[in-house]
Amino acid sequence: MKRIAVLTSGGDAPGMNAAVRAVVRSGHYHGLEVFGVYRGYNGLIQGDFKSLTLGSVGDIIHRGGTILHSARCEEFRTEEGRQKAIQQLHKFQIEGLVVIGGDGSFRGAKKLSASGFPAIGIPGTIDNDIPGTDFTIGFDTAVNTVIECIDRIRDTASSHERTYVVEVMGRDAGDIALWAGVAEGAESILIPEAPYELSEIIERLERSRHRDKKHSIIIVAEGVGSGVEIGEQIKQRTGWETRVTVLGHIQRGGSPTAFDRVLASRMGVKAVELLLAGERDKMVAIKDNEVIGIDFDEAFSQKHQPNLALYDLAKILSI
Structure with a gap:
């Protein structure tokens, strides 16, 4: 293997640049030429390739987003579109591809592997919803971005003695x-994986009021429903002044934490090692702090589950 390529696909996530850097530099370390594919699978079909040197990925480990950009590509979902992509890979003499993204991106990588082209996935998504x-x-x-925002909201909530509902990302997770x-020590946490009763939330708020707590924080994952509607229901049932903040896409941006930079670096190096070992149709994963490669099918056959022990812990601590 002499040439590999790397692309980022789907929603951007802090640490993607660190992963790109790791793929490029570990590739060069092993004597490979590394190409960047710009704008995800759309760039793969269009042949938007560029050779990446060691200097190309200098000073990016701390940057959020992705220097390779990302785009949706309906054409890649078709057999004709994937064949165009493979033709471009052969044109540039690419022998292996690293795909950094989420579930949809991995399904595209699996399709390439099934067509005979080696592809390895690196899980990059803020939702943490990739099984395996x-x-x-x-x-x-x-x-950490959400925590920073809620810390600021808490200051206002305390000053004005209000209940705040904060809606965060997480459509399915x-x-x-x-x-x-x-x-954050939130009074209530609403997630798609656990049913909730509004009466239970209000009961918890009332207990807090009885022990003279002047403000409360309720965190809602967007997959549960509208934070605005939930806030309005609480206000109607209690009569308490309630405010709602929807954090939105601010959660995707920003400089990656040390944890994400290290994780991305470890995963990027592992992806190159898997390609050099002749592997395909795999994703890189971290299990019990060990970076490993697992089959896409193994990941796809599972259903993501959050750590519900944390959910139970939150209920105990918010008494």
């Missing part, structure tokens, strides 16, 4: 809400 790995690149940074909620 303990953590995904970007999750830790997103949680409640990890961001769960981890941030435990770290």
Whole structure:
């Protein structure tokens, strides 16, 4: 193997640049030429390739987003589109591809592997919703961003003696809400994986009021429902002044934490090692602090589950 390529696909996540850097530099360390594919699978079809030197990835480990950019590509979902992509890979004499992204990106990588082209996936998504790995690149940074925002909101909530509902990202996975909620000591955490009763939330708020707590924080994962609607329901049921903050895409940006930089670096190096070992159709994962390669099918056959022990812990601590 002499030439490999790397692309980022799907939603951006802090640490993607660190992963790109690791792929490029470990590739050069092993004597490979490394190409960057710009704008994800769309760039793969269009032939938007560029040779990346050691200097190309200098001074990017601390930057959020992705220098390779990302884009949606409906054409790649078709057999014709994937064949165009493979033709471009052969044109540039690429022999292996590293795909950094989430579930949809990995399914594209699996299709390439099934067509005979070696592809390895690196999990990069703030939602932490990829089965088979303990953590995904970007999750830790997103949680810390949420914590920083809620710390600021708490100051206002305390000053004005208000209840605040904070809506965070997590359409199908409640990890961001769960981890941030435990770290913030939230009164209630609402996640898609656990049913909730509004009456239980209000009861918990009332207990807090009875022990003279002047403010409360409720964290809602977007997959549960609208934070605005939930806040309005609480206000109608209690009569208490309630405010809602929807954090939105601010959670995706920002400089990656040390954890995400190290995780991305370890995963990028592992991806290159897997390609050099002749592996394909695999994703890089971290299990019990060990970076390993697992089959895409193994990951796809599982269903992501958050650490519900944390959910139970939060209920105990918010008494």
